[in-house]
Amino acid sequence: MDWVALLRQLIVGISSGMITFLGAAGVSLVVSGMSLMNFAQGAFMLLGAYVCYTITRVMGFWWALLIAPLVVAIVGGIVELLMRPLYKKNMLFQLILTMGIAFVMADGIQLIWGTLVKTVTAPVFISRTFSLLGTPFPTYYVLIIVIACLFAIGMWLVFEKTKLGMIFRAIISDREMVGSLGINVNKLYSIMFMVGVWMSGLAGVLIAPIIGISSQKSFGILFSIMTVIVIGGITSMRGVLYAALIVGVANALGSLYLPWFYTLIPGLLMVIVLILRPEGLFVRSED
Amino acid sequence: MNLKVEDLMTRIIIRNKPIGFLIAGVIIVAVLPLIIPSQWIQLFTQVLIMALFATGLNMEMGYAGMMPLGQATFLGLGAYSFGILIVKAHMSLAPAIVLALFICLIVNAIIGFLCLRGKPMTFGLLHMAFNILFTTIVAKWIPITGGDVGLSGIPRPHIFAGTVPFYYMVLGLVLICYLIISTIMNSPFGKIAQGLRENEERLIFLGINTKRYQLILFIISGFFAGVAGILLAMLNRGVFSSYVQIILSAQAMMMCLIGGAYSFWGPTLGAALIVIFSNTVSNYVFYWQGILGVIMIVTVLGFRGGILRKRSVKTNVPDVSVNKSPSGGTAG
Amino acid sequence: MILKTVGLSKDFGSLRAVNDVSLEIKEGTIRAVIGPNGAGKTTLFDLITNRTHPTSGKVYFQGKDITYLPPYKIVKLGIGKCFQISKLFPELTVFENIQIACISRARKVFNMYSPGNNAMRDEVLQIINSIGLTVLTDASAGYLSYGDQRRLEIGITLALQPTLLLLDEPTAGVSRAEGYEVMKLIKKLASERALTIVFIEHDMDIVFNYAEEITVMHQGTTIATGAPEAIKSNKQVQSCYLGETVC
Ligand SMILES: Nc1ncnc2c1ncn2[C@@H]1O[C@H](COP(=O)(O)OP(=O)(O)OP(=O)(O)O)[C@@H](O)[C@H]1O
Ligand SMILES: [Mg+2]
Numbered sequence: 083m084d085w086v087a088l089l090r091q092l093i094v095g096i097s098s099g100m101i102t103f104l105g106a107a108g109v110s111l112v113v114s115g116m117s118l119m120n121f122a123q124g125a126f127m128l129l130g131a132y133v134c135y136t137i138t139r140v141m142g143f144w145w146a147l148l149i150a151p152l153v154v155a156i157v158g159g160i161v162e163l164l165m166r167p168l169y170k171k172n173m174l175f176q177l178i179l180t181m182g183i184a185f186v187m188a189d190g191i192q193l194i195w196g197t198l199v200k201t202v203t204a205p206v207f208i209s210r211t212f213s214l215l216g217t218p219f220p221t222y223y224v225l226i227i228v229i230a231c232l233f234a235i236g237m238w239l240v241f242e243k244t245k246l247g248m249i250f251r252a253i254i255s256d257r258e259m260v261g262s263l264g265i266n267v268n269k270l271y272s273i274m275f276m277v278g279v280w281m282s283g284l285a286g287v288l289i290a291p292i293i294g295i296s297s298q299k300s301f302g303i304l305f306s307i308m309t310v311i312v313i314g315g316i317t318s319m320r321g322v323l324y325a326a327l328i329v330g331v332a333n334a335l336g337s338l339y340l341p342w343f344y345t346l347i348p349g350l351l352m353v354i355v356l357i358l359r360p361e362g363l364f365v366r367s368e369d
Numbered sequence: 370m371n372l373k374v375e376d377l378m379t380r381i382i383i384r385n386k387p388i389g390f391l392i393a394g395v396i397i398v399a400v401l402p403l404i405i406p407s408q409w410i411q412l413f414t415q416v417l418i419m420a421l422f423a424t425g426l427n428m429e430m431g432y433a434g435m436m437p438l439g440q441a442t443f444l445g446l447g448a449y450s451f452g453i454l455i456v457k458a459h460m461s462l463a464p465a466i467v468l469a470l471f472i473c474l475i476v477n478a479i480i481g482f483l484c485l486r487g488k489p490m491t492f493g494l495l496h497m498a499f500n501i502l503f504t505t506i507v508a509k510w511i512p513i514t515g516g517d518v519g520l521s522g523i524p525r526p527h528i529f530a531g532t533v534p535f536y537y538m539v540l541g542l543v544l545i546c547y548l549i550i551s552t553i554m555n556s557p558f559g560k561i562a563q564g565l566r567e568n569e570e571r572l573i574f575l576g577i578n579t580k581r582y583q584l585i586l587f588i589i590s591g592f593f594a595g596v597a598g599i600l601l602a603m604l605n606r607g608v609f610s611s612y613v614q615i616i617l618s619a620q621a622m623m624m625c626l627i628g629g630a631y632s633f634w635g636p637t638l639g640a641a642l643i644v645i646f647s648n649t650v651s652n653y654v655f656y657w658q659g660i661l662g663v664i665m666i667v668t669v670l671g672f673r674g675g676i677l678r679k680r681s682v683k684t685n686v687p688d689v690s691v692n693k694s695p696s697g698g699t700a701g
Numbered sequence: 702m703i704l705k706t707v708g709l710s711k712d713f714g715s716l717r718a719v720n721d722v723s724l725e726i727k728e729g730t731i732r733a734v735i736g737p738n739g740a741g742k743t744t745l746f747d748l749i750t751n752r753t754h755p756t757s758g759k760v761y762f763q764g765k766d767i768t769y770l771p772p773y774k775i776v777k778l779g780i781g782k783c784f785q786i787s788k789l790f791p792e793l794t795v796f797e798n799i800q801i802a803c804i805s806r807a808r809k810v811f812n813m814y815s816p817g818n819n820a821m822r823d824e825v826l827q828i829i830n831s832i833g834l835t836v837l838t839d840a841s842a843g844y845l846s847y848g849d850q851r852r853l854e855i856g857i858t859l860a861l862q863p864t865l866l867l868l869d870e871p872t873a874g875v876s877r878a879e880g881y882e883v884m885k886l887i888k889k890l891a892s893e894r895a896l897t898i899v900f901i902e903h904d905m906d907i908v909f910n911y912a913e914e915i916t917v918m919h920q921g922t923t924i925a926t927g928a929p930e931a932i933k934s935n936k937q938v939q940s941c942y943l944g945e946t947v948c
Contacts, residue, residue: 119490121497167670174436175669177493178626181438181619182665189659301615305501308494316491345509349502353483356495360486557804557820558813564801567790574750574788575805576776576861582810 090219091334097223099330100230104285105303106310106322107237108278114254114317115274117173118165121180124304125187126279130154130286131295132191135200138290143205147229147287154283155276162275166268184300192297204291226288233284234323250274254317309348313355315362324364398540402533411604414536416644418600421543423624423636424550425593430622431630432554433586434566436493439500440621442480443591445507445613447473447598452520452608453513462526466599473595474588481587485580489569497615504613514610521607539600546593551633553589562586616658619665620647626668629676638676702761703728703865703897704780709748709758710921711741718744720921722758726865726914731891731898733908736918742901743785745918746867750775750782762865781863785870785901787850789857791843795834798842798853799825802860825860832856832886848875851883859890866891868900872907880904884911909933 109123120126133153137146161183168176204222241247253260253270260267293299306329314325329348336347355363398417402410422444429435451469454460460468484495507514514520524530529538553559561582564572572579602608611617620643628639651657704726711719719741726732734742747753749760751772760768767775776782790798803821804810829838832852837845842853851871858866871887872880884907891898902908908915908929915932917925925935932938 113490117490119494164666164670171672172434173490174430174434174493175672177436177438178619178622178665179669181497181615182662182669185616185619185658185662185665187662189656189662193656193659301501302505305498305505308498308501312487312491312495312498316494345505346502349498349505352498356483356486360491553813556813556815556817557809558811558817560797560801560804560817560820561810563793563797564790567792568788571788571790571857572801572805573773574752574776574782574784575802575857576773577805577810578771578773585811 087338088335091338092331093219093223093227095331095334096327097226097230097330098289098334099327100227101285101289102306102310102330103323103326104230104233104288105282106307106314106326107319108281108285109307110311110314110317110319110322111250111281112275112278113311115250116169116271118169118176118275119173119180120275120278121177121304122161122184122187123279123282123307124300124302125184125191126154126158127282127286127289127303127307128295128297128300129157129187129191130283131202131290131293132195132200132286132297133283134287134290135195135202135295138202143202143291146202146290147284150287151280151283154286155280158279158283159272159276161279162272165275166271169271184304188297188300195297197297199294199296201294202290222291229288246273306348309352312352313363315365318362318365321362321364325362395544399537402536407532410532410536412645412648414532414539414604415601415648416641417536417539417543418597418604419621419624419644420637420640421546421600422594422597423621423628423640424547424633425590425597426621427625427630427636428550428554428562428590428593429586430625431635432559432566433562433583435583435586436489436496437587437590437618438493438497438622439503439615439618440496440591440594441613441615441617442496442500442503443473443477443594444598444601444617445503446476446591447595448602448608448612449507449514449520449598451599452523452602455524456520456522457513462524469599470592470595473592477588477591477595478584481584481591485583485587497618500613500615500618504610504615507610507613515608517610519607519609523602523606523608525603525606535604539604542596542600546596550593554633616661619661623661623665623668626672627664627676635676702726703763704749704899705761706745706749707759707761709745709760710756711744711748711753712756717921719748719755722918722921722923724916724923724926726897726899728897729895731888731900731911731913733912733915734899734901734918735903735905735908735915740918741921742918743869746782746869746899746901749867750780776861776863779862779864780867781858781861781865782867783851783854783858783869783871785873787854789842789850789853792841794839794841795829795845795853796825796838799828799856799860802857803828806861828856828860831890832859833882848879848883851875852886855883855887862894863896865897865899868898870901870903872902872904877904880907887911 105123105127108126109120112118112120130150133150134143134146137149141149164183165176165179168179241250249260249265249270252263253267253274257267260270310326310329311322313329314321314323329351332347332351340347359365398413401413405413422440426437426440429437447469450472451465454465454468455462458465480499484492484499487495508516510516525535526538529535554562561572561577564575565579565582569579572582598612601612624639624643625636626639627642628637629635647657647661650660654660702725704724706722706724709719709722710717722741722745734745736742744753748755748758751760751768751770755768758768759766762775762778762780765778767778770778790801793801800821803824804812804817807821809815809820826835826838829835832855834849834852834856837849842850845853851874855868855871866887868887872883875883887898887900888911890896900912902912912929915925915927915929916923917932917935917938925932925938927935
């Protein structure tokens with residue numbers, strides 16, 4: 083067995099898992115806080131990648147990393163305004179709305195950036211490799227892991243230590259209570275949705291240098307997000323993290339050992355989890 | 370409880386259905402091929418097939434209030450199993466149809482079982498996830514499904530091979546399916562569907578196994594999607610990846626919502642509008658998906674029950690708390 | 702014993718909502734469960750019907766362990782339950798609300814071929830008559846007054862022909878006169894059909910008028926069970942419940 087190849091795939095797997103986690107965490111946050119399933123998350127992630135492409139060409143990748151997620155968040159804020167009339171209506175309508183938004187965004191992206199596949203070139207020093215045990219490893223994948231970890235820690239700090247985080251936690255555990263505290267729930271929903279979408283924008287930027295970006299990929303991306311949140315348990319952020327890592331690594335190893343089959347691995351994992359633990363692998367089976 | 374008349378829960382209007390109107394409609398669609406140019410007949414056949422697809426979908430969506438977001442899975446399932454049996458396994462028509470429908474039932478049951486294992490929101494999510502998964506399988510499993518190119522060379526039954534005879538065959542089959550659907554939805558089983566839409570927990574506390582109920586409804590609804598898939602494969606003499614695309618699922622839901630999800634004929638009307646409109650539009654512009662997205666957003670935001678909505682709900686309830694005593698007296 | 706609970710407990714996080722409750726209810730009796738707000742009465746009912754899963758303890762119905770049965774099976778065994786907040790089909794008519802219950806009772810849920818609009822019409826109309834909503838047969842349930850919704854809720858439950866009826870505050874939010882009407886109706890139906898009834902109630906007049914036995918709950922525990930007279934004179938009950946001004 084080739085241990086070095088295995089190790090390399092492990093890094094690739096963890097980094098792609100971390101990217102999926104960013105996208106899925108946004109969905110999970112919005113679901114737990116607003117009971118809204120955002121099917122446009124894949125499209126937002128793609129938008130992040132495209133904005134990153136444009137900004138990288140003008141100002142460079144590091145600026146893109148900073149600005150692109152913000153741009154996506156602003157678009158998300160506008161989209162959230164559309165959803166407001168629907169919060170009190172049937173959930174089906176919300177789902178169809180986000181689906182419609184995903185369609186519009188996919189074609190909108192195509193209208194702006196064209197149909198050609200785009201590639202983002204990362205800054206020179208990170209597109210190099212570093213060597214470990216005498217074999218080259220791609221620096222960029224390690225960077226993804228670092229950034230995603232920083233992000234996860236940052237998010238945890240915001241959640242646990244700041245006032246906004248406190249309000250978020252409150253609204254997740256008891257929505258009526260927050261409304262009665264005199265906090266403007268509409269504004270809060272806007273912020274929450276934008277934070278969720280901002281995460282997918284960040285994920286989009288990080289994934290941009292390692293894939294060819296094409297406008298019709300959004301539902302594929304959405305699928306990986308969906309599998310991860312089903313496996314981890316929709317409203318469990320931690321479960322989603324573990325699930326994303328599992329799926330990422332399984333996928334990466336799968337492409338090494340089962341190349342003809344690996345596109346089905348996430349789906350298969352999802353089905354297995356559904357049969358065994360429909361509420362999610364990492365959710366304590368309480369009410 | 371803030372109930373508005375135009376809210377989603379408007380009652381179904383299948384009762385008092387205007388029989389005369391129905392007969393007139395059937396006569397019109399029956400003589401249609403005799404008066405319109407033949408290139409339109411193909412389009413109208415497609416309308417009929419999509420109408421069946423949407424009406425089947427509406428059993429879940431409009432009647433029972435479920436969220437079948439990825440119904441194209443089942444249309445594709447019918448079409449692909451039929452197509453593969455014919456093209457790859459070289460079966461003849463009749464056994465291929467029977468076997469394809471059988472496969473549909475089995476796979477429907479499996480997917481339905483999996484989708485129903487979570488909460489209502491998970492149901493919609495999984496329904497869509499399986500649709501995307503199925504799309505991926507179709508795209509990647511090229512030796513069997515033909516990938517993006519699809520499978521061609523699907524025959525029609527000999528006597529119905531021509532455009533006009535095929536139209537009549539589809540018309541006949543669709544009407545038979547409609548009869549079955551309307552019988553089911555007017556039966557006690559169908560009554561329960563409306564209860565499910567309004568309050569699932571109440572049904573559970575009436576002693577009804579709602580999961581099992583939903584599964585059965587799911588299978589029936591998916592079965593009609595499969596029938597529509599087989600017909601579509603015959604119509605286009607081939608099976609293509611567009612049959613399973615999520616955009617087709619979205620179109621089917623739009624057919625129901627625009628036409629009126631709470632009437633039996635709403636989805637049919639919606640199917641006619643959407644199929645004709647999409648054919649016209651895609652002749653001119655490239656962005657049908659985006660346009661459909663806009664339609665979805667506008668429809669959902671401005672939803673008032675669809676075109677064939679029920680117009681009057683009884684709001685003139687006699688003021689009960691006042692004239693209570695006479696009726697209460699008889700009871701006490 | 703038609704219903705028996707043994708050491709039933711339920712924790713919500715760190716809160717013990719129901720604590721070691723053991724009840725025994727004899728066939729054909731009317732039992733009231735009383736206690737201040739938040740005492741755990743509704744939760745107790747939820748545990749009996751497995752709407753929430755108990756942390757520990759057992760529930761027996763007619764000698765059969767039903768602790769882990771899914772709620773629909775428990776209902777099928779013959780336990781009918783009225784919720785504290787009416788759970789109806791708001792856009793369906795009174796007729797259809799009752800009809801759905803009758804369809805379920807007659808096990809016709811999966812009947813897909815016989816015409817459904819007038820299914821079981823006579824039985825449905827008779828139940829509507831017995832709950833006194835005949836004039837409102839074709840009104841949508843969501844438009845009914847609060848009191849009529851309570852009646853409909855009871856009607857739906859009765860349509861199941863249960864042997865044990867659990868009523869969570871059947872008269873809450875209803876005028877006192879109407880509350881008495883509702884209780885009179887329940888009592889009449891109970892004696893007609895030999896029903897066993899357990900009801901939660903805050904109105905002490907109603908409790909002492911209609912209950913044959915009373916269980917008092919406080920902070921999740923049952924502090925007393927007995928005949929109305931015994932409860933009235935029970936010191937502990939007086940101090941922690943009856944003594945307070947009851948709303
Ligand atoms: N799902 C839940 N999660 C957390 N706590 C709960 C839940 N349901 C009930 N509780 C708590 O359990 C306690 C008992 O509630 P319960 O509804 O059983 O009281 P009750 O006796 O029915 O009160 P009331 O007379 O107001 O109806 C309350 O403190 C309540 O806040
Ligand atoms: Mg209560």
